[in-house]
Amino acid sequence: MALASGAGVAAVAVVRVSGPGTRAVLENLIGSAPVPREASLRRIGGIDRGLVLWFPGPASFTGEDMAELQVHGGRAVVKAVVEAVLATEGTRLAEPGEFARRAFENGKLDLTEVEGLADLVSAETEAQRRQALAQSEGGLRRLYEGWRAELLKAQSLMEAGLDFSDEADVAEDATRMAGDVVGALLPKIEAHLADKSGERLRDGFRVVIAGPPNAGKSSILNALAKRDVAIVSEEAGTTRDVIEVHLDIGGMPVIVADTAGLREGGGAVESEGIRRAVSRAQGADLVLWIVDAAEPNPEAAPGFGGVPVLSVTNKSDLVSRSAAGSTSGVTMSAKTGEGLEALIAELGQRAGAGIGAHCAAPITRTRHRVELVSVRDALKRFVNHDLDSELRAEELRIAAHHLGRLTGRIDVEEVLGAIFSEFCIGK
Numbered sequence: 243m244a245l246a247s248g249a250g251v252a253a254v255a256v257v258r259v260s261g262p263g264t265r266a267v268l269e270n271l272i273g274s275a276p277v278p279r280e281a282s283l284r285r286i287g288g289i290d291r292g293l294v295l296w297f298p299g300p301a302s303f304t305g306e307d308m309a310e311l312q313v314h315g316g317r318a319v320v321k322a323v324v325e326a327v328l329a330t331e332g333t334r335l336a337e338p339g340e341f342a343r344r345a346f347e348n349g350k351l352d353l354t355e356v357e358g359l360a361d362l363v364s365a366e367t368e369a370q371r372r373q374a375l376a377q378s379e380g381g382l383r384r385l386y387e388g389w390r391a392e393l394l395k396a397q398s399l400m401e402a403g404l405d406f407s408d409e410a411d412v413a414e415d416a417t418r419m420a421g422d423v424v425g426a427l428l429p430k431i432e433a434h435l436a437d438k439s440g441e442r443l444r445d446g447f448r449v450v451i452a453g454p455p456n457a458g459k460s461s462i463l464n465a466l467a468k469r470d471v472a473i474v475s476e477e478a479g480t481t482r483d484v485i486e487v488h489l490d491i492g493g494m495p496v497i498v499a500d501t502a503g504l505r506e507g508g509g510a511v512e513s514e515g516i517r518r519a520v521s522r523a524q525g526a527d528l529v530l531w532i533v534d535a536a537e538p539n540p541e542a543a544p545g546f547g548g549v550p551v552l553s554v555t556n557k558s559d560l561v562s563r564s565a566a567g568s569t570s571g572v573t574m575s576a577k578t579g580e581g582l583e584a585l586i587a588e589l590g591q592r593a594g595a596g597i598g599a600h601c602a603a604p605i606t607r608t609r610h611r612v613e614l615v616s617v618r619d620a621l622k623r624f625v626n627h628d629l630d631s632e633l634r635a636e637e638l639r640i641a642a643h644h645l646g647r648l649t650g651r652i653d654v655e656e657v658l659g660a661i662f663s664e665f666c667i668g669k
C-alpha cells in the first residue's frame with residue numbers, strides 16, 4: 243500500500259493498495275469489496291467518508307487485485323487511513339516504483355512503457371508530455387517487438403540452413419532468405435539510431451550563456467527566467483558556479499545555464515569557474531555569446547568544440563539605435579527588456595530545429611541507444627563478414643539478446659533497480 247497522491251495537505255488524498263490481500267483490506271475497512279471499477283461512496287474504517295475503487299486482478303494496473311481509497315487530504319485523516327490499511331495482516335508500505343515494478347513483472351508493461359510512465363510523471367513541457375505518453379502507451383514496445391519478430395524469423399531460417407547443411411541448395415536458400423530479412427531490418431535500426439530528437443526532448447535543449455565578464459550574462463539569465471536566479475553586480479567576476487534554469491519555450495524544454503565571465507588571470511575560484519564555463523559550453527546544444535554594446539572592441543567568441551554560437555549584443559540602451567542594430571545576431575537590453583522577445587523567439591526556433599520533427603517513436607534514453615548499437619553491430623557482422631553459418635547464427639542470437647534487454651524480456655535484473663527507483667512511492 244502507498245499514499246499515491248504525494249506529501250502535504252490537499253483536498254483529496256489517494257491511498258493505493260495492491261496484492262492478494264487487497265480484498266481483506268476492503269472487508270476490514272468498509273465491510274465488503276464494492277462493485278468492481280465503479281466509484282462507491284463509503285465510510286472508511288470509521289475514519290472518513292470517501293470514494294472506494296476496486297479493481298480485481300488481472301484487469302488492474304499491476305495485474306494484481308488493487309484498490310484505491312480517495313479520502314480527505316488532511317494529515318490526521320491520511321495518517322489514520324494508512325494505519326488502518328496497515329492493520330490488515332500482510333500489508334506493508336510500498337517501495338518507490340513498486341506498483342510499476344509489479345505491473346512489469348506481471349507482463350502489464352514492458353520496460354520501455356515503464357520508462358515512459360516515469361517520464362510522464364516528470365514531464366515539464368507539452369512536447370515532453372506527448373513523447374512520454376506515446377512511449378508509455380507502447381510506441382517503442384511495438385517497434386522493438388516488430389524487430390524482434392523479424393530477427394526470430396532470420397534466426398529460424400539460419401537454423402534451418404544449419405539443419406539441412408547436407409542439402410546444399412536448401413541450406414543456401416534458407417541462409418540467403420535470412421540475409422534478406424536482416425538486410426531489410428538494418429537500415430531501419432540505423433535510421434532509428436541516427437535520430438537524436440527523443441533524447442534531446444527528454445533531456446532538454448541545453449543553452450549556455452558565455453562571454454567576457456560584466457557583459458550582462460547573469461542579467462540575461464534573470465530576464466529569461468523572469469526572476470532573480472543569479473547575482474548581478476557591477477563587479478567583474480561575480481558569477482563563479484554554473485547556474486541553471488529550466489524554461490518552457492513553446493512546449494520545448496530549454497535549459498539555460500549562466501556561467502563565469504571568461505578572462506585571463508583572476509583568482510583560483512574564478513579560474514575554476516571559468517574552467518566550468520568552458521566545459522559546460524562545450525557540452526551544450528547552443529552557446530549564447532554575450533558582448534557589451536558599449537564596448538568598442540567586443541571580444542569574438544572562441545570556438546566551443548564546434549557547438550553553434552549565437553551572438554547577443556547586450557546593453558543596447560547604452561548606445562544609439564543605429565550602432566546597436568549593426569551587429570549580427572540578437573541585440574537586446576537586459577535592463578529595459580528591449581530585444582528579449584526576439585531572443586526568446588530565436589531560442590525557441592533553435593530548440594525546435596535541434597529537437598526536430600522526429601519519427602513517431604524515437605529513442606529517449608542512453609540505455610536504448612547502448613542496446614541498439616549492440617544489435618546493429620551484431621547484425622553488421624552477420625551481413626558483412628565471411629563468417630561460417632554457425633558464427634552468423636550466433637550473431638543473430640546476440641542481436642536478439644540485446645533487443646530482448648531493451649523491452650525487458652530477458653536478463654535485465656541490473657537495470658530494473660535503476661529504472662524503478664526513478665518513481666516516487668505510490669507509482
Ligand SMILES: Nc1nc2c(ncn2[C@@H]2O[C@H](COP(=O)(O)OP(=O)(O)OP(=O)(O)O)[C@@H](O)[C@H]2O)c(=O)[nH]1
Nearest residue numbers: 455456457458459460461475479480481503576577
Ligand atoms: N545599462 C545596462 N546595464 C546592464 C545591462 N545588463 C546588465 N547590466 C549591468 O551590467 C553589470 C554586470 O551585469 P551582470 O549581469 O552581473 O554581468 P555578468 O556578465 O553576469 O558578469 P560576471 O558574472 O561578473 O561575468 C551590472 O551592473 C548590470 O546591472 C543592460 O542591458 N543595460
Ligand SMILES: [K+]
Nearest residue numbers: 456475477480
Ligand atoms: K558582474
Ligand SMILES: [Mg+2]
Nearest residue numbers: 459460480481
Ligand atoms: Mg554573472
